[in-house]
Amino acid sequence: MLLLNYITCIILIVLGLYTIVTKKNFMKIVIGMGLLDYGINLLLISVGFKAGGTAPIFTINELDRSSFFVDPVPQALTLTSIVIGACVTALALALVIMINKHYGTLDTDKVRRLKG
Amino acid sequence: MTQHLPILSIITLFIGAFIVALIKEKNEMLRNSIVLIVTFLSFIFTLMMYGPIIGKGEIITYWMGNWSPIKDWAIGIGLEVDQLSLFFGLFISLSIVISALYSFRYIEKETGKDKYYVLFLMMSASVMGFIFTGDLFNMYVMIEIMTFASVALTAFRNDRPEAVEAGFKYIAIGSIGSSLILLATVIIYAQFHTLNLAQLAGELYNKYTPITLFALALMIVGYAVKVFAVPTHFVAPDAYMVAPSSISMLFSGIVNKAAVYGILRIIYVVYQSMNLPSMQFLLIFWGTVTMFIGVTMALAQHDFKRLLAFHSISQIGYVITGIGLTTALGITGGLYHALNHTLFKGLLFLCAGAVFYATGTTDLDKLGGLAKRMPQTALIFLIGAFSISGIPPFNGFVSKWIIYQASYEAGYAPVTIIALIVSVMTLASFIKVAQSAFFGQLPKEFKNVEEVPLSMRIPMWIMAVLCIIGGIVPSAVTKYLITPAANAVMNSAKYVEVMMGKDFAAKFYKNIGTAPIIDYKLAGYWQPIAWLILFGILLLAFTMVAVLGGFNPKKFSYADEEDAKYDVFYSGESAEFSHVGGSDLFWGLKYQFRHYFDFMHRIHSGLVNDYALSVVITAAVILLYVFTFVR
Numbered sequence: 001m002l003l004l005n006y007i008t009c010i011i012l013i014v015l016g017l018y019t020i021v022t023k024k025n026f027m028k029i030v031i032g033m034g035l036l037d038y039g040i041n042l043l044l045i046s047v048g049f050k051a052g053g054t055a056p057i058f059t060i061n062e063l064d065r066s067s068f069f070v071d072p073v074p075q076a077l078t079l080t081s082i083v084i085g086a087c088v089t090a091l092a093l094a095l096v097i098m099i100n101k102h103y104g105t106l107d108t109d110k111v112r113r114l115k116g
Numbered sequence: 117m118t119q120h121l122p123i124l125s126i127i128t129l130f131i132g133a134f135i136v137a138l139i140k141e142k143n144e145m146l147r148n149s150i151v152l153i154v155t156f157l158s159f160i161f162t163l164m165m166y167g168p169i170i171g172k173g174e175i176i177t178y179w180m181g182n183w184s185p186i187k188d189w190a191i192g193i194g195l196e197v198d199q200l201s202l203f204f205g206l207f208i209s210l211s212i213v214i215s216a217l218y219s220f221r222y223i224e225k226e227t228g229k230d231k232y233y234v235l236f237l238m239m240s241a242s243v244m245g246f247i248f249t250g251d252l253f254n255m256y257v258m259i260e261i262m263t264f265a266s267v268a269l270t271a272f273r274n275d276r277p278e279a280v281e282a283g284f285k286y287i288a289i290g291s292i293g294s295s296l297i298l299l300a301t302v303i304i305y306a307q308f309h310t311l312n313l314a315q316l317a318g319e320l321y322n323k324y325t326p327i328t329l330f331a332l333a334l335m336i337v338g339y340a341v342k343v344f345a346v347p348t349h350f351v352a353p354d355a356y357m358v359a360p361s362s363i364s365m366l367f368s369g370i371v372n373k374a375a376v377y378g379i380l381r382i383i384y385v386v387y388q389s390m391n392l393p394s395m396q397f398l399l400i401f402w403g404t405v406t407m408f409i410g411v412t413m414a415l416a417q418h419d420f421k422r423l424l425a426f427h428s429i430s431q432i433g434y435v436i437t438g439i440g441l442t443t444a445l446g447i448t449g450g451l452y453h454a455l456n457h458t459l460f461k462g463l464l465f466l467c468a469g470a471v472f473y474a475t476g477t478t479d480l481d482k483l484g485g486l487a488k489r490m491p492q493t494a495l496i497f498l499i500g501a502f503s504i505s506g507i508p509p510f511n512g513f514v515s516k517w518i519i520y521q522a523s524y525e526a527g528y529a530p531v532t533i534i535a536l537i538v539s540v541m542t543l544a545s546f547i548k549v550a551q552s553a554f555f556g557q558l559p560k561e562f563k564n565v566e567e568v569p570l571s572m573r574i575p576m577w578i579m580a581v582l583c584i585i586g587g588i589v590p591s592a593v594t595k596y597l598i599t600p601a602a603n604a605v606m607n608s609a610k611y612v613e614v615m616m617g618k619d620f621a622a623k624f625y626k627n628i629g630t631a632p633i634i635d636y637k638l639a640g641y642w643q644p645i646a647w648l649i650l651f652g653i654l655l656l657a658f659t660m661v662a663v664l665g666g667f668n669p670k671k672f673s674y675a676d677e678e679d680a681k682y683d684v685f686y687s688g689e690s691a692e693f694s695h696v697g698g699s700d701l702f703w704g705l706k707y708q709f710r711h712y713f714d715f716m717h718r719i720h721s722g723l724v725n726d727y728a729l730s731v732v733i734t735a736a737v738i739l740l741y742v743f744t745f746v747r
Binding site for chain 1: 191257264268271274277281282283284285288291295302305311354717720721722725728729732
């Protein structure tokens with residue numbers, strides 16, 4: 001079950017990198033950046049998972065040796081990482097809109113005024 | 117009070133950013149004073165840490181929300197400031213103040229200034245946070261905020277197509293780099309269930325399993341993308357070129373330096389892998405390639421800021437080589453050069469900004485003769501140019517000399533020779549800039565340009581004076597700044613001890629050595645051979661101009677100077693405009709090495725896919741290298 005998670009996130013990461021490297025459309029590159037992010041987020045949340053564990057919400061009195069819960073730290077990290085990913089996507093999309101306005105195209109081959 | 121200083125120096129900048137966002141465009145005076153006050157406060161707080169940390173040799177730790185470790189297990193986010201962090205923090209917060217001072221007049225005519233200052237403060241705050249944090253995930257968050265703000269500032273002049281294009285390239289490549297760092301962080305967390313740097317340093321000590329090696333390789337590549345080491349450097353010139361100059365200064369002065377700090381922290385303190393010859397070789401090789409390719413590309417440029425950007429890449433190569441040498445002298449040289457690079461490259465970017473402010477262009481083919489109109493800027497530019505080319509008595513000479521010496525002593529003589537050649541080429545290309553921007557004849561359209569206002573000149577003079585101080589009193593600079601930092605790099609046991617308790621650290625460590633204080637002798641001033649080499653450098657540079665340069669005068673109408681005594685004299689004949697353009701000066705050299713330059717121009721294709729591919733290939737190569745050679 002957890003192995004499937006790991007395989008999926010490796011596939012997502014590789015797919016994301018593949019998209020960024022090969023697709024010549026700015027929108028698709030943004031999608032690739034998203035895929036890369038999601039793959040890592042999935043890995044992060046899977047790392048903290050324990051089969052049969054409950055949600056890590058306890059008051060200090062309820063907590064004892066027998067309480068069994070999933071690792072709360074990766075969940076906090078994933079939340080942060082998702083927020084950052086959303087910001088990056090938003091900024092990248094804003095830039096794509098501006099590129100379309102200036103160059104009139106979304107083809108990466110035609111947007112290369114800065115080179116050499 | 118002392119233990120609150122790190123968080124204060126970070127949080128004032130963040131709070132300032134939010135206040136500026138609230139003020140918007142309403143009150144310009146209020147906004148500018150808030151920006152100045154928060155940046156200055158942050159600098160003061162950083163300065164106040166100098167006494168306890170470098171003076172008394174303490175290390176300040178601070179647990180956010182008082183979540184201190186229980187039973188040797190750190191869960192909360194900790195800030196930890198040792199001598200290395202403080203060394204970086206000092207010059208970073210100083211350059212933030214200088215850049216803020218410069219910005220007020222420089223971007224006066226732009227629109228969207230409130231957003232500029234919000235992003236400016238966010239970027240500064242995230243760099244300070246990155247330097248002072250003691251938590252691996254916090255490092256990722258800060259570097260991501262930094263990238264995010266940098267991208268938005270790159271595209272600040274979004275009425276120019278180039279700015280938007282560079283912004284997109286930067287965010288695509290930068291987010292791949294950040295993703296690699298995050299991936300490595302996740303892998304490390306999965307293995308050790310902690311994110312605290314000090315605890316990880318203890319856990320990772322001499323433990324090279326495939327999983328830690330995988331994380332190490334990803335970390336190195338991720339920070340190499342942020343530091344713009346060579347195969348991943350393609351976006352740097354684009355971003356530096358189109359961003360406002362006050363921001364380009366911060367890119368090379370603090371964003372780059374944060375990544376250098378990241379590399380130092382990860383490989384020296386967390387992994388302690390620098391006693392391995394394979395890691396030393398990796399960094400030295402990488403640094404050497406970076407410095408060489410950076411400078412050769414700079415020779416071929418004809419835009420002022422793009423040229424400076426390639427020099428920035430090249431100088432970072434020196435820093436990486438220095439810290440890769442792992443000897444006390446090498447680390448001292450690397451750190452010294454990191455400090456100097458912030459000073460002189462910031463100075464040069466501010467000069468480029470002044471030229472842009474006065475003339476509206478940074479194209480070297482169009483500029484010329486500005487020294488008559490902007491004498492102070494020209495003088496400041498010369499100070500910066502001499503510093504970066506390593507001419508005594510400016511600061512670049514000292515740090516470069518230490519790096520030559522350290523690489524020679526460590527048995528890497530070819531590296532010393534390449535570093536010398538790179539220094540020659542740096543000087544040659546700055547002769548080109550000086551010749552085509554500040555000397556020669558003044559084109560007609562710039563007849564009425566004026567010197568930039570005082571509030572822009574003051575920051576430039578501060579940097580220029582610091583450049584000279586760094587060259588005149590190297591012993592004081594090293595004694596009070598560099599040596600404590602270099603010692604902190606080499607003795608990471610203390611870093612762990614303070615954070616995690618003495619018995620935790622005692623299981624692992626032994627001291628490696630102490631860094632020497634660089635007196636005049638070590639700095640190369642009294643060694644006759646140094647002067648000989650300097651003479652050789654100057655001779656070679658002038659030969660390059662004289663023999664390979666050739667003169668290819670352009671004919672167009674010259675500016676009508678009222679006073680004919682400033683005109684160029686042509687042996688009695690009527691004067692004609694004979695200014696040598698920036699792209700013409702080294703055409704001979706460029707012709708001789710045309711295959712190399714053609715190849716390089718093809719590589720810098722401007723295609724974002726190619727740039728991403730080069731990052732992926734770098735990651736693959738480094739992974740292979742680390743798995744094969746690092747044991």
